[in-house]
Amino acid sequence: MALYCAISNEVPEFPVVSPTSGAVFEKRIIEKYIIENGVDPINGKELRVEDLIEIKTPPIVKPKPPSATSIPATLKSMQDEWDALMLHTFTQRQQLQTARQELSHALYQHDAACRVIARLTKEVTAAREALATLKPQAGIVAPQPVHQVWISWDIFFYDDYISLIWNGLHSASVPGILSLDINPSDHSKLLTGGNDRNATVFNKDTEQVVAILKGHTKKVTRVIYHPDEDTVITASPDHTIRVWNVPTSQTTVILRSHDGPVTGLSLHPTGDYVLSTSTDQHWAFSDIRTGTLLTKVSDASGVSLTTAQFHPDGLIFGTGTENSQVKIWDLKEQSNVANFPGHVGPVTSISFSENGYYLATAAEDACVKLWDLRKLKNFKTIQLEEGYAIKELCFDQSGTYLAIAGTDVRVYLCRQWQELKLFNDHTAAATGVRFGKNAQYIASTSMDRTLKLYGIE
Missing domain, CATH: 2.130.10.10 (YVTN repeat-like/Quinoprotein amine dehydrogenase)
Incomplete structure (x- = not known):
């Protein structure tokens, strides 16, 4: 069964596993991430480079290295840029998920506040109408005990x-x-x-x-x-x-x-x-x-x-x-x-x-x-x-x-x-x-x- 890097989603050349999350990574990518952040990218727990566990895979006979020309150098540069892009994309996905959760909580708080405001406005309107009804009779009616308008605790x-x-x-x-x-x-x-x-x-x-x-x-x-x-x-x-x-x-x-x-x-x-x-x-x-x-x-x-x-x-x-x-x-x-x-x-x-x-x-x-x-x-x-x-x-x-x-x-x-x-x-x-x-x-x-x-x- 092929192993895939949890960040780049590609088969790693030098696979390592994180002891905190159990996820598999390409060694060079996860080392860059740890140096920058110091945590596991999956669960956010503290992780050091020396904690990584190398995975032994069957040896692969590599082709002879290309001659030192501009093409290999360009490919190496593109590989480094791709690794950086994968790290950035992964971090952005995590931040997006956090922002969505915070937005959901904020919307529920706003909805609850609107409901409270609407209920209080309705109660104030009802109280004003009751007061307007009582005012014309104020001169001829004996004082009456005031009844609780809001919630009764009695x-x-x-x-x-x-x-x-x-x-x-x-x-x-x-x-x-x-x-x-x-x-x-x-x-x-x-x-x-x-x-x-x-x-x-x-x-x-x-x-x-x-x-x-x-x-x-x-x-x-x-x-x-x-x-x-x-x-x-x-x-x-x-x-x-x-x-x-x-x-x-x-x-x-x-x-x-x-x-x-x-x-x-x-x-x-x-x-x-x-x-x-x-x-x-x-x-x-x-x-x-x-x-x-x-x-x-x-x-x-x-x-x-x-x-x-x-x-x-x-x-x-x-x-x-x-x-x-x-x-x-x-x-x-x-x-x-x-x-x-x-x-x-x-x-x-x-x-x-x-x-x-x-x-x-x-x-x-x-x-x-x-x-x-x-x-x-x-x-x-x-x-x-x-x-x-x-x-x-x-x-x-x-x-x-x-x-x-x-x-x-x-x-x-x-x-x-x-x-x-x-x-x-x-x-x-x-x-x-x-x-x-x-x-x-x-x-x-x-x-x-x-x-x-x-x-x-």
């Missing part, structure tokens, strides 16, 4: 919270609520999916059921409330995804993208497309307007996919697998760009923080892992009690809190990752958790057939 630091309970949203004959979502534009409306094969839209302010969505032939395991329309999306082990019109309680689109039970569901930030995963080892990207399957990609590991969620920018997304892997995918390239190992057992839930920097993951190993997407590494692990079954993770809209639904419901303060509150009112495992507007209340569902809201008076 529910997490005091024990005098109130708990509202509803247990008639789903059938008692097949008990259990499996999934939960809140309408992002109207936080009074909550959506639940049940073991009874139905999805229910409930208004917490009027305490009335708005719609009961019937059509799935098996339990409803994933639900999404559209942020801009009175539309919901549901998924089921019956291999289908349904798009519903809430006012009419009718199915508008049925997506048959998978050949197995649908396990994960996430809406693209544009609101026009949905990502889904299944035990058929594929993820699918579909148009919820036309019902068109736009692309379907299989996981190269050949295992079932268990969950999915889009990154807030919509360019990448994450999936969980049956064999404990968390994978990050590039939507445009349809390729797996990063893997996060470390869990034991099937991945049960993943959640991206709104700032785009953090990813929380959970599996059947009773721990929550936090990942920094800028550095692609695990920086914090929250270990829960042995046997704790984590069903869902959820960041609030500001990225300040992380909620865990499982054996009970817990809330953690991000950055410090300190447990702020534990709610154990459910009599069975909690299956879903969501934050209300400005995190002023928390909603949770459970296999005990109840929907519970925790808030302050």
Whole structure:
């Protein structure tokens, strides 16, 4: 088998191997590189000329040297220039790769900053509108206590919270609520999916059921409330995804993208497309307007996919697998760009923080892992009690809190990752958790057939 120089990609005349990287080089080229840089060009570790190991190759009978004419001298000069060009090209490739990574990090930071600015601008506008409404009444209305406009901490630091309970949203004959979502534009409306094969839209302010969505032939395991329309999306082990019109309680689109039970569901930030995963080892990207399957990609590991969620920018997304892997995918390239190992057992839930920097993951190993997407590494692990079954993770809209639904419901303060509150009112495992507007209340569902809201008076 021929040896090739790792720099020039040519068969070396005097091959040597680097003990730090194991790569083969032409002796004269690598010696020049070491004299100039003092490191191995492959891994950047310190390397000296005397550390190089010569490789013994079969002797080759060389032709007689040419006479001392201008042609050999020219060839030797061209060889030296070629060696220098190879060294320069190799260094440029390394610098280009580093620049690409730094640019990617900078773009994600810019995107996160734009999101924060947009959210703060929206909140300031809402506060100004509220102030303008109150000004005409200032002369005749007695002073009222000022309510917290921003995120409320009271529910997490005091024990005098109130708990509202509803247990008639789903059938008692097949008990259990499996999934939960809140309408992002109207936080009074909550959506639940049940073991009874139905999805229910409930208004917490009027305490009335708005719609009961019937059509799935098996339990409803994933639900999404559209942020801009009175539309919901549901998924089921019956291999289908349904798009519903809430006012009419009718199915508008049925997506048959998978050949197995649908396990994960996430809406693209544009609101026009949905990502889904299944035990058929594929993820699918579909148009919820036309019902068109736009692309379907299989996981190269050949295992079932268990969950999915889009990154807030919509360019990448994450999936969980049956064999404990968390994978990050590039939507445009349809390729797996990063893997996060470390869990034991099937991945049960993943959640991206709104700032785009953090990813929380959970599996059947009773721990929550936090990942920094800028550095692609695990920086914090929250270990829960042995046997704790984590069903869902959820960041609030500001990225300040992380909620865990499982054996009970817990809330953690991000950055410090300190447990702020534990709610154990459910009599069975909690299956879903969501934050209300400005995190002023928390909603949770459970296999005990109840929907519970925790808030302050």
